[in-house]
Amino acid sequence: MPTKFSQSASALNTFAPRLLDWFKTDGRHDLPWQQHQTDTPNPYIVWLSEVMLQQTQVTTVLPYFARFMASFPTVQDLAAADWEVIAEHWAGMGYYARARNLHKGAKQLVEIINETGDYPQTLVGWEAISGVGPSTAGAIMAMGLHKYGVICDGNVKRVLTRWAAIDGDITKSVTTKQLWALAERLTPKDNSGLFAQAMMDMGATLCVRRNPNCQLCPLKADCLAHAEGRETDYPVKAKKKPKPSKFSNALIIENAQGDILWLQRPDNGIWGGLWSLPLQFVEKVEGDTNSKIMTGTQNLNVSSNEKIYESEFTTSEQIIYEWLIENKLVAKPVSNTLLDDAPIKHSLTHFHWYLQPQRVVVDNKQITELKDRLNAADIEFKWLGQQKARDSLGLPRAMIKIIEV
Numbered sequence: 057m058p059t060k061f062s063q064s065a066s067a068l069n070t071f072a073p074r075l076l077d078w079f080k081t082d083g084r085h086d087l088p089w090q091q092h093q094t095d096t097p098n099p100y101i102v103w104l105s106e107v108m109l110q111q112t113q114v115t116t117v118l119p120y121f122a123r124f125m126a127s128f129p130t131v132q133d134l135a136a137a138d139w140e141v142i143a144e145h146w147a148g149m150g151y152y153a154r155a156r157n158l159h160k161g162a163k164q165l166v167e168i169i170n171e172t173g174d175y176p177q178t179l180v181g182w183e184a185i186s187g188v189g190p191s192t193a194g195a196i197m198a199m200g201l202h203k204y205g206v207i208c209d210g211n212v213k214r215v216l217t218r219w220a221a222i223d224g225d226i227t228k229s230v231t232t233k234q235l236w237a238l239a240e241r242l243t244p245k246d247n248s249g250l251f252a253q254a255m256m257d258m259g260a261t262l263c264v265r266r267n268p269n270c271q272l273c274p275l276k277a278d279c280l281a282h283a284e285g286r287e288t289d290y291p292v293k294a295k296k297k298p299k300p301s302k303f304s305n306a307l308i309i310e311n312a313q314g315d316i317l318w319l320q321r322p323d324n325g326i327w328g329g330l331w332s333l334p335l336q337f338v339e340k341v342e343g344d345t346n347s348k349i350m351t352g353t354q355n356l357n358v359s360s361n362e363k364i365y366e367s368e369f370t371t372s373e374q375i376i377y378e379w380l381i382e383n384k385l386v387a388k389p390v391s392n393t394l395l396d397d398a399p400i401k402h403s404l405t406h407f408h409w410y411l412q413p414q415r416v417v418v419d420n421k422q423i424t425e426l427k428d429r430l431n432a433a434d435i436e437f438k439w440l441g442q443q444k445a446r447d448s449l450g451l452p453r454a455m456i457k458i459i460e461v
Contacts, residue, residue, distance in 0.1 A: 061238060062220045067278040071219075072244045072251055078274035079254035084261070087114065088121060091199050092250050099175045100131045102200030103165075103185075106192045107158050111151050114260065120149050131169070135162035143330050143450025150453060151405075152327055157187025177201065190236075198249040207252045208239040211259025216242075217291040218263060221280035226291045301408045303338040303399075306458055307376070307387050308415040311423055311439065318445055319372045320436035326404065331438070331449040333458065334376045335411075337368035372435040379426055380416070387414035402454035413458050 061068060089105035091097035104124060108117045123145050128134040139159060146155040164185050168176055176182045182193035197205030213226055216238050224231035243251055262269045268287050270276050281287045309317040319334055321327045369377060390413040399412040430437050438449070442459040445451065
């Protein structure tokens with residue numbers, strides 16, 4: 057049975073023409089990855105930008121995209137690059153699984169190109185690439201290949217839920233199906249790439265989360281949310297529970313020359329493949345807590361809880377934790393009033409992370425012993441000063457916050 061829509065046939069049929077007319081005069085036409093003004097679109101550029109734009113705003117992505125294109129102008133260049141170089145280029149943009157998927161996806165694409173002579177030409181083919189979901193695949197088909205493709209990302213969902221007053225929870229599959237059906241109904245068979253660009257612009261520039269600019273919207277005449285004055289009631293999303301808070305110490309293990317120990321994080325988990333100071337878990341509490349302050353005098357005593365010890369400490373951090381205890385070395389809070397009063401807060405998808413920088417200075421004998429232990433466990437580590445580490449390693453934003461203070 058055909059899907060029923062809340063809007064009239066006239067509204068549905070004129071949606072795309074109105075949007076495209078608006079985009080022609082008022083949309084963005086100077087973004088470096090846009091392909092609607094070329095006869096020979098480049099799917100690599102669209103794929104790269106779409107992965108970067110997942111969870112990240114255009115203004116943040118622009119300099120990162122420029123750096124990637126300068127260093128990796130082709131998918132073959134990206135596939136051949138060392139992970140550490142890619143991580144350094146990505147560092148600071150967050151959601152690092154995207155970078156790992158990008159590297160893996162580049163290798164997959166090169167294999168396909170070597171076998172077939174071209175990029176994937178179907179939606180299914182692009183969805184098989186690591187990190188590419190239905191909306192990203194649709195964007196690549198529409199904008200990167202100038203074929204038919206449908207997008208239904210966060211911006212599009214916001215536009216559609218308001219325009220059609222879709223009041224179902226957008227985190228539920230039934231609402232997702234409804235939104236995809238509407239997106240497919242509205243997307244023209246011709247110029248679907250132009251339509252995709254226009255929808256992205258609509259959500260990014262007019263139909264924004266707060267204070268949407270309805271007066272300039274080409275769809276306001278039949279936008280059901282606007283008619284009711286309820287624009288910001290959409291999209292509907294179940295209220296999330298407050299994020300839990302996690303507390304850790306960030307150890308600045310320093311030698312006499314000012315070099316610091318940096319560890320490469322495991323590929324899986326938070327900050328996979330990036331470089332970090334050794335971290336020591338303190339505790340985790342349910343719900344958001346902005347008032348709790350970590351002090352530098354807290355003693356870490358989690359080794360008796362094996363479950364926590366194994367889950368919160370990487371292998372390298374376990375080695376360092378035990379080595380500090382054996383050598384009776386105590387890390388002291390960094391001498392900074394701001395940090396003493398309020399540790400660095402770093403918000404991730406599922407929790408807030410409070411990091412307390414603590415310093416311990418070690419001598420050459422102790423360094424040699426620690427190096428031997430880490431080498432015996434095949435741990436990747438480096439001794440670098442703060443600035444050199446920032447310049448040459450892929451560091452998470454939280455680590456940059458620490459060394460910038």
